[in-house]
Amino acid sequence: MAVSISELIAKKDDLSAKRKALYDLETSLGTFTVRAPGKSLMLEAWDLEEGGDGYLIINCVVEPDLKDSQLLKAYGCMEPMEIVDKLFPYGEQKAISSAITKLAGFTKDACATKLHEELKN
16 A cells, blocks of 8 residues: 555654764774765765765764864865775775765665555456
8 A cells, every 4th residue: 555645744754853863883993973965965976086985974974073174184184085085994985985875765675666556446
């Protein structure tokens, strides 16, 4: 049975809260707090010829603040994107980016489907 309009309306607040939720992500350096990327951020990351993973990381990590001037200075970074390469090996960057992308609903099993059967009278 398909979801009804009233069910969608009832889920409005839950969906809004889910978009604002923060998540703990375990890395080799410890726990980082991240948020799910929005549509525009995902599109921007995909448009980059290289560095899309780092772009997602730098923009979705909430805590610690990877754009902090003291952190960037300590690691000799001129641009915030450089810190990602200093902190994480490439393989871990891919894993972190993948975890963040899943928060936005980009997974193989994000939506289950089956053949729609019409009700027979």
